[in-house]
Amino acid sequence: xxxxxxxxxxxxxxxxxxxxxxxxxxxxxxxxxxxxxxxxxxxxxxxxxxxxxxxxxxxxxxxxxxxxxxxxxxxxxxxxxxxxxxxxxxxxxxxxxxxxxxxxxx
Amino acid sequence: xxxxxxxxxxxxxxxxxxxxxxxxxxxxxxxxxxxxxxxxxxxxxxxxxxxxxxxxxxxxxxxxxxxxxxxxxxxxxxxxxxxxxxxxxxxxxxxxxxxxxxxxxxxxxxxxxxxxxxxxxxxxxxxxxxxxxxxxxxxxxxxxxxxxxxxxxxxxxxxxxxxxxxx
Numbered sequence: 430x431x432x433x434x435x436x437x438x439x440x441x442x443x444x445x446x447x448x449x450x451x452x453x454x455x456x457x458x459x460x461x462x463x464x465x466x467x468x469x470x471x472x473x474x475x476x477x478x479x480x481x482x483x484x485x486x487x488x489x490x491x492x493x494x495x496x497x498x499x500x501x502x503x504x505x506x507x508x509x510x511x512x513x514x515x516x517x518x519x520x521x522x523x524x525x526x527x528x529x530x531x532x533x534x535x
Numbered sequence: 536x537x538x539x540x541x542x543x544x545x546x547x548x549x550x551x552x553x554x555x556x557x558x559x560x561x562x563x564x565x566x567x568x569x570x571x572x573x574x575x576x577x578x579x580x581x582x583x584x585x586x587x588x589x590x591x592x593x594x595x596x597x598x599x600x601x602x603x604x605x606x607x608x609x610x611x612x613x614x615x616x617x618x619x620x621x622x623x624x625x626x627x628x629x630x631x632x633x634x635x636x637x638x639x640x641x642x643x644x645x646x647x648x649x650x651x652x653x654x655x656x657x658x659x660x661x662x663x664x665x666x667x668x669x670x671x672x673x674x675x676x677x678x679x680x681x682x683x684x685x686x687x688x689x690x691x692x693x694x695x696x697x698x699x700x701x702x
Contacts, residue, residue: 434579434580434585434589436578436580452580452581
């Protein structure tokens with residue numbers, strides 16, 4: 430499991446626009462760089478990021494090899510109701526890491 | 536001759552005293568950074584260095600080596616035991632008769648007390664553990680700022696030491 434840092438307010442007013450910041454540890458190997466033995470390192474990147482709010486998709490991003498290591502994604506959404514915000518990162522091997530955070534909306 | 540020697544010593548001492556800044560006048564690089572850089576540095580979730588700190592926290596509690604001991608087994612909670620430690624390095628190590636930086640000290644602990652192979656220089660594990668030790672929040676030395684920013688400046692200090700020029 431990669432290390433993840435997620436910053437979102439624990440509480441928000443209904444209708445408030447909230448900023449969500451996510452950072453995940455990942456080498457984002459492009460497939461073009463050379464390894465210690467001179468051969469190219471195989472491509473290994475996170476190619477997809479999805480954020481769902483109580484099961485409904487609110488943000489999605491496709492990632493490409495030009496994106497730097499430890500991708501930092503920040504975006505906004507509207508706080509509609511109390512519940513779970515889930516974040517999923519999917520890499521080239523098809524593995525998905527999901528993190529869930531709670532938000533309370535008053 | 537004796538008087539001359541004394542004069543030279545006195546002059547040297549005066550120069551040393553002049554070079555020393557009063558504690559209130561000490562500034563870290565943080566104080567010279569622009570507001571944008573400070574904001575970025577203060578935000579833990581926007582700082583990829585914090586990923587290393589999280590990793591370091593795990594390593595701190597992981598048993599290693601022939602002694603099967605973790606850092607925490609001897610040093611306990613880093614938040615109290617590592618208070619201000621990073622700021623004291625590099626320091627002269629009498630046993631080795633040479634200066635040792637924080638990473639060198641960690642590796643020495645590793646070989647001496649854990650009896651494990653030292654981490655390779657610049658390796659992810661060594662950087663993570665160093666960053667973790669350097670961010671113990673209580674390590675605040677300057678009364679100028681709050682604890683949080685102190686942690687940040689320690690990370691930067693640690694990243695300067697990672698050049699490995701000293702040990």
